Amino acid sequence: MKKIILTGGGTAGHVTPNIAMIPRLKEMGYEISYIGTYNGIEKKLIEEIGIPYYGISSGKLRRYFDLKNFTDPFRVNKGFGDAKKILKQIKPDVVFSKGGFVTVPVVLMAAHLKIPVVIHESDMTPGLANKIALPKATKICCNFPETKALFSDRATVTGTPIRQELFNGNKEKAREFCGFTDDKPVVMVVGGSTGSVAVNKAIWGCLDELLETFNVIHLTGKGKTNPDIKDKAGYVQYEFIKEQLADMFALADVVISRAGANAICELLAIRKPNLLIPLSKAASRGDQILNAQSFEKSGYSYVIEEEAVSNETLLSGIKEVYENREKYIEAMQTSELADSITSITSIIDSLV
Numbered sequence: 001m002k003k004i005i006l007t008g009g010g011t012a013g014h015v016t017p018n019i020a021m022i023p024r025l026k027e028m029g030y031e032i033s034y035i036g037t038y039n040g041i042e043k044k045l046i047e048e049i050g051i052p053y054y055g056i057s058s059g060k061l062r063r064y065f066d067l068k069n070f071t072d073p074f075r076v077n078k079g080f081g082d083a084k085k086i087l088k089q090i091k092p093d094v095v096f097s098k099g100g101f102v103t104v105p106v107v108l109m110a111a112h113l114k115i116p117v118v119i120h121e122s123d124m125t126p127g128l129a130n131k132i133a134l135p136k137a138t139k140i141c142c143n144f145p146e147t148k149a150l151f152s153d154r155a156t157v158t159g160t161p162i163r164q165e166l167f168n169g170n171k172e173k174a175r176e177f178c179g180f181t182d183d184k185p186v187v188m189v190v191g192g193s194t195g196s197v198a199v200n201k202a203i204w205g206c207l208d209e210l211l212e213t214f215n216v217i218h219l220t221g222k223g224k225t226n227p228d229i230k231d232k233a234g235y236v237q238y239e240f241i242k243e244q245l246a247d248m249f250a251l252a253d254v255v256i257s258r259a260g261a262n263a264i265c266e267l268l269a270i271r272k273p274n275l276l277i278p279l280s281k282a283a284s285r286g287d288q289i290l291n292a293q294s295f296e297k298s299g300y301s302y303v304i305e306e307e308a309v310s311n312e313t314l315l316s317g318i319k320e321v322y323e324n325r326e327k328y329i330e331a332m333q334t335s336e337l338a339d340s341i342t343s344i345t346s347i348i349d350s351l352v
Contacts, residue, residue: 008098056082122261159340169250299331
């Protein structure tokens, strides 16, 4: 039987694309194992679906001062030993990495052992972990043409593996779950698993005006719901939604989101008109801004920089996206990133 090791961790965005590929890999006859951190979010998500999980020591590589900078190199060094032991035990035919600091020892050790490595780079420009790992990749999958240009023949624009359940939502189930009793169009606000204070405040700041025209589904992030807003007709807020997420996407006419690569690739795949508010450069390395600019250039998204968000700009942006929603859907339908799972698994299989 063919064997593959999947790796990725630190955030859900480094795990869910791996999970999305597992059904197809099983159909193709792969025995699948997963390497992540000892106790990261990936451990729970992978063990829930019954895939053998191996934890390794991991440290973060930081560009700023932190006391952990003195101890994490020892954890990373131990991670190399852990990864080597697991790779020699499993003897995979190929390794697929979705990124995160835990993947660095896995990728580098796999390359040392002459095991083919496929790396998926979600953002337009690589983060620090992938910058270290990418030179060792046999093949590179990416979301943006701008990224492919950095790696010439080794790279292919594939898009991000999308959870298949997102394509099968039932809008009437979502309407009933949210308690909406009219046919107003729906704005869905998605701030990611940790939520976004800036996006949440912007929505609450113009909520009354927004509710005159729309119903609003607001996923605020863990611990970020607003207890002062209760019983507003047409408005529901949740920290996080799992089972009903596909139904809510099906019901939404406009989605407001950050511009993380996985999130916007999901919106592209399910053809949802969207307004992006990328994480500011002051709070990040600027990758979300580049992601959003690429999608705006392609006609997939309307973008408001975080520093420019106000009641007026947000309401105006939502109105523009809703009134021109068919134009955005039509642009997204021309995208070549429709079947990322087939593209990526074909690349993996070609190396075995």
